[in-house]
Amino acid sequence: MAYINNPMEVYKLLNGSNCGECHEKTCLAFAVAVFKGKKTIHACPYLDKEVVDRYGEAIEKPNTIDENKAEAIELLKQKISSIDLSEAAKRLGARFSNNHLTLKIFGKNFSVDTRGNLSSEVHINAYIAVPVLNHILNGSGKTPKGNWITFRELNGGPSRYAHFQQCCEKPLKQVADTYTDLFKDMLEIFDGKEIASHIDSDVSIVLHPLPLFPIMVCYWKPEDGLESDLYIYFDSASDDNLDIESIYTLSEGLALMFKKIALRHGV
Ligand code: SF4
Structure with missing residues (x-):
């Protein structure tokens, strides 16, 4: 089950239409009700199955935001340590040497080693680390089309x-x-x-x-x-x-x- 720290995290998942089908006046009111455990996320019929599965029956009491972010990064690092990083580098056209995959983030070097440890010329925060690790795990390597x-x-x-x-x-x-x-x-x-x-x-x-x-x-x-x-x-x-x-x-x-x-x- 995913951890949720505040109602805005639930609100971000909703479509913002305020249609009222969940019997709340607005999506924000619904997000607050879910966060407080008064409603389950299933009551909104417009969510993808994947989101419903992830956020489950009830909201677990949150860790702090930083703990949650650290936890998400930790999980991704574990996944990185279970894949063939040199193959991922080939797939993404990244550099691989000394057990490190290196690619450019905003033009600066960012490396991850086979144990999932990160090092970079840019400041690493969750807004960068989570997308980059997801890209290494799942990116197709398709070249941008220019459209x-x-x-x-x-x-x-x-x-x-x-x-x-x-x-x-x-x-x-x-x-x-x-x-x-x-x-x-x-x-x-x-x-x-x-x-x-x-x-x-x-x-x-x-x-x-x-x-x-x-x-x-x-x-x-x-x-x-x-x-x-x-x-x-x-x-x-x-x-x-x-x-x-x-x-x-x-x-x-x-x-x-x-x-x-x-x-x-x-x-
Ligand atoms: S049913 Fe979903 S989209 Fe409609 S108001 Fe409720 S939360 Fe928002």
């Missing part, structure tokens, strides 16, 4: 899109609106590349969270009374290389990271 699509068009994207907007695109847009060096930081710190936009955005930056998993961040400045806008696009082969939860986690981590950077600069 950009929205989160909603990815496998499993439609049901999570409202949360993706709320927790990833919207916070990043708020940072872009107030922190003018955001895109300069993306280029410098994360080895991003500015490209000519095919969709008429004012700024388009391509980042490589993983070599086979590029993302494009597009920003439209406010103009003539119109609000600014920001969208994150993914390559159409993305969901072959990373599961939807990991894509969400990585994007959420990116938004949090830039929010912190902006705060550090007093914005």
Whole structure:
């Protein structure tokens, strides 16, 4: 059974339609009821079987958030130690030497050894470690196709899109609106590349969270009374290389990271 720390973790799994079929007025009210043990997650008919199986009959009392994250990473490390890492490196086009698989995360080296131990030139947190380990375990190694699509068009994207907007695109847009060096930081710190936009955005930056998993961040400045806008696009082969939860986690981590950077600069 999965551990849940707060109602928002349940809410993230729901489709956000507030349809009321669970006999709660909103998805958020349902999430709170599930977290408090007053309802089981089965009462929402729109969840994938995999989610229902994972979150089970009742919510176990939570560990702390950090314990949970550490636990998820520990489980993934165990899985890594049971696979042939050199084969995984071949599948993903990564480097393998001295029992270490090494690939580039945002352009910086990230290594995992055959026991699942991690080392990196970037700060390792759960928002990076969980997606990278999932990619090593399950990524197909398919080369990006060069077609950009929205989160909603990815496998499993439609049901999570409202949360993706709320927790990833919207916070990043708020940072872009107030922190003018955001895109300069993306280029410098994360080895991003500015490209000519095919969709008429004012700024388009391509980042490589993983070599086979590029993302494009597009920003439209406010103009003539119109609000600014920001969208994150993914390559159409993305969901072959990373599961939807990991894509969400990585994007959420990116938004949090830039929010912190902006705060550090007093914005
Ligand atoms: S049934 Fe599911 S989608 Fe509908 S309000 Fe309840 S939790 Fe939200």
